[in-house]
Amino acid sequence: MMEKIVGPIEGHAHAGVTDVESYRDVHMRAARAAGKDVLEVDSDVYAYVNHGRWVVDCVCNGAGLTSPEFKMTCCFDCGRVYTSVVFPGDSAKIEKVLLAREEKERRNWMRGESVATLQAEGVGS
């Protein structure tokens, strides 16, 4: 299997997430089971890569998995759904540089960091 920067499909595979619809469905059921309201947030939020996962920080201090394909995220800590996740235009290049790094802990990208900066950091430690 080709390695990927982890998004909702990879991170929630055990729960049966295969697309945006099933992601929202899994999240809705989890929120209900926990007695939380699902709250939609349509203002822009920004994705970044942490330890090989595309994530978005939530105002509750939790975080949700996202991906350039999904462009949305669900926070399982509080029940919020962010429907407008912003990705860098060169997300595919960023993924490629990060995936060349063997340790997942080193696969990090902050908003505004250029591909050139990532490349300069190299693949080693």
Ligand SMILES: [Zn+2]
């Ligand atoms: Zn939250």
